[in-house]
Amino acid sequence: MRTSLVRSAGEALRRRASSSATPSLAPSAHTLRRSYGSESTPERKVAVLGAAGGIGQPLSLLMKLNPLVSRLSLYDIAGTPGVAADVSHINTRAEVTGYASEEQLGLALEGSDVVIIPAGVPRKPGMTRDDLFNINAGIVKSLCTAIAKFCPHAIVNMISNPVNSTVPIAAEVFKKAGTYDEKKLFGVTTLDVLRAKTFYAGKAGSIPAATNVPVVGGHAGITILPLFSQATPASNLSTEDIKALTKRTQDGGTEVVEAKAGKGSATLSMAYAGAIFADACLKGLNGVPDIVECSFVQSSVTELPFFASKVRLGKNGVEEVLGLGPLSGYEKEGLENLKPELRASIEKGIKFAREN
Ligand SMILES: NC(=O)C1=CN([C@@H]2O[C@H](COP(=O)(O)OP(=O)(O)OC[C@H]3O[C@@H](n4cnc5c(N)ncnc54)[C@H](O)[C@@H]3O)[C@@H](O)[C@H]2O)C=CC1
Ligand SMILES: O=C([O-])CC(=O)C(=O)O
Numbered sequence: 001m002r003t004s005l006v007r008s009a010g011e012a013l014r015r016r017a018s019s020s021a022t023p024s025l026a027p028s029a030h031t032l033r034r035s036y037g038s039e040s041t042p043e044r045k046v047a048v049l050g051a052a053g054g055i056g057q058p059l060s061l062l063m064k065l066n067p068l069v070s071r072l073s074l075y076d077i078a079g080t081p082g083v084a085a086d087v088s089h090i091n092t093r094a095e096v097t098g099y100a101s102e103e104q105l106g107l108a109l110e111g112s113d114v115v116i117i118p119a120g121v122p123r124k125p126g127m128t129r130d131d132l133f134n135i136n137a138g139i140v141k142s143l144c145t146a147i148a149k150f151c152p153h154a155i156v157n158m159i160s161n162p163v164n165s166t167v168p169i170a171a172e173v174f175k176k177a178g179t180y181d182e183k184k185l186f187g188v189t190t191l192d193v194l195r196a197k198t199f200y201a202g203k204a205g206s207i208p209a210a211t212n213v214p215v216v217g218g219h220a221g222i223t224i225l226p227l228f229s230q231a232t233p234a235s236n237l238s239t240e241d242i243k244a245l246t247k248r249t250q251d252g253g254t255e256v257v258e259a260k261a262g263k264g265s266a267t268l269s270m271a272y273a274g275a276i277f278a279d280a281c282l283k284g285l286n287g288v289p290d291i292v293e294c295s296f297v298q299s300s301v302t303e304l305p306f307f308a309s310k311v312r313l314g315k316n317g318v319e320e321v322l323g324l325g326p327l328s329g330y331e332k333e334g335l336e337n338l339k340p341e342l343r344a345s346i347e348k349g350i351k352f353a354r355e356n
Contacts, residue, residue, distance in 0.1 A: 044282055045071040047112040047151075049143050050119025051098075052079035054267035055159060055274065059118060060087050062275035068282040069094040075108040076119070077101065105143075109150035114281050116188075116274055117143055120160035122265040123257045129162040129220045130345065136160050137169055137352050144170045148177035155184045155281050155317050159274055163187040163219040164342055165349030167296055167306055172353030183317035186281070187296030189219045189308045190273035191266060195252040196226040199245050204235035215249065215294050216309045216324055216335075218345065223338045224250045229328040242330065284313030297321060304339060306346050 046063050050056045051074035060074050064087045072094040074084045084098025099108035109115065120136035123129065140160050147154060152174075160166050167187040174180035196213040200206070212232045217225040226249045228242050237245070248255070256266040280293045291313040299307035299321050310322040327335065 041068060042286055043070040044068055044113045044285065045073060045111050046094075046278060046282075047073040047075060047108055047115045047154075049075050049108075049115060049117045050160070052076035052083045053118060054122065054264050055118035055270045057083055058268055058271035059116065059274045061090075062271055063116075063278065064088075064090050064092055064094050064096065066275065066279055066282070067093055068279065068286065071111075072096045073099065073108045073112065075099045075105060105146045106150045109146055109154070112151040112154045113285060114155045114157065114278055115147055115151065116157040116159065116278055118159040118270070118274065119143060122267075123161070123253070124262050124264075125258050127257075129253070130165070130348075132161050133165055133348065133352075136162070136166060137349070138356070140166045140169050141173055141353060141356065144173040145177070148174055148179045152177070152179035153181070153184070155186065155285070157186050157188050157274065157278055157281065159188045159270065161219070162345060163189065163296055164223060164306075164345035165352070168346045168349035169353045171298065171306075172350055176353070181317070182298035183319075185297065186277070186311075186317075187219060187306070187308065188274055188277050189215060189224075189294055189296050190277040191270050192219060192224050192226070192249060192252070192308075193294050194269060194273050194276075196228070196231075196245070196249045199248050199252075200226075200228060200231050200235075203237060203241055203245060204231070204233070206233050206235070214310055214325070216307070217338045218296060218306075218308055218342045220345065221250055221341070222334070223342045223345070225331065225334045225338055226250075227325070227327065227331055229331060230325055239330065242328075246330075246334070280313055281317070284317070284319070285315055287315055292322070302335070302339070304343055304346065307342070 046069045048056055048060050051060045063069055063072055074080055080098040080100040084096055088096035120139045121132055158167050170185055192215040196215050197211045198208050200213050201208040201211040213226055214230055215226045217223045226246055280291050284291045292310050294308055295311045296308040297311055301307050301309050311318050312320040
């Protein structure tokens with residue numbers, strides 16, 4: 001039956017395989033200890049909600065490859081069995097289970113350490129992220145209601161747009177349920193950071209993987225504020241170049257939406273970004289020191305209640321929300337300009353959650 005619990009199709013096969021002489025590509029316990037610095041790698045359950053979607057599928061694949069994950073729970077309202085069966089055949093540590101209907105959402109969530117949410121509709125050309133609000137706000141609200149019930153202590157990585165509103169919606173749902181922990185709710189803005197790094201490296205001639213650029217604010221248009229004055233390695237790009245890089249970073253999502261011409265928005269780069277951020281959360285939970293990523297979180301860095309900036313991750317989620325550091329005149333101006341839009345999106349989310 002479609003709605004029945006989809007135990008990973010290859011479980012029996014996998015058990016047989018792991019007890020056979022088949023060489024495993026999964027890292028040995030020794031490698032794990034070496035790589036992650038702790039005595040043993042703890043059991044960690046990660047749930048992906050919206051796992052059969054454009055982001056969900058490659059993200060599920062990447063989480064299956066992550067040696068920090070021991071259980072991978074894949075939930076979607078459509079198409080989960082195929083994705084779960086497919087991903088489950090990869091011979092890595094995580095045991096995969098698929099859940100294909102709302103009645104199974106509780107099982108999907110129970111015991112989760114990290115819940116990643118890429119469920120919801122993506123943009124088409126001509127739309128803003130806020131145009132997704134009417135559909136995605138309800139989806140996020142119902143998923144977060146279930147999280148409050150079945151895994152109230154999980155870290156939540158919100159990908160569904162508009163992130164500037166869906167994170168405040170999640171916070172309100174958790175507050176209503178009495179489970180809100182501001183240290184555990186994250187809007188995923190990692191893709192903005194990847195774009196800023198890539199575009200900057202292209203212009204400055206630095207190695208993309210060795211380039212760093214903090215991105216602060218929010219996750220839509222001008223609310224995305226890359227701080228190229230803090231980029232490393234430093235360069236002496238012209239003001240015009242910095243303005244063009246800023247605009248390209250802010251419009252990065254739209255660039256992909258237009259290139260896909262009606263077939264959705266960023267999925268592959270977003271899956272990579274989501275996997276990087278979830279990995280950082282897992283490392284933080286496992287006590288790996290100095291894990292810092294930008295994320296949209298409850299914040300007192302500005303007068304806005306939620307704001308993206310660098311965040312130090314630890315055993316309880318957010319360990320410290322870091323300040324903005326020194327800003328250029330152009331960035332200070334960008335910061336002031338983004339505040340009204342970001343405030344309005346936050347308030348829209350809060351209002352929706354309180355009234356529905
Ligand atoms: N934070 C970010 O940087 C980014 C966010 N996004 C956002 O991520 C979201 C997903 O994008 P795509 O994967 O491309 O969309 P998609 O349409 O390909 O996949 C969405 C999936 O969510 C599922 N879904 C819908 N309602 C659900 C529910 N109630 N419970 C569980 N699953 C449900 C659908 O069945 C579908 O499989 C969109 O809102 C998009 O705007 C996209 C790119 C970057
Ligand atoms: O632009 C979109 O709609 C999807 C998104 O958030 C991104 O790619 O940054």
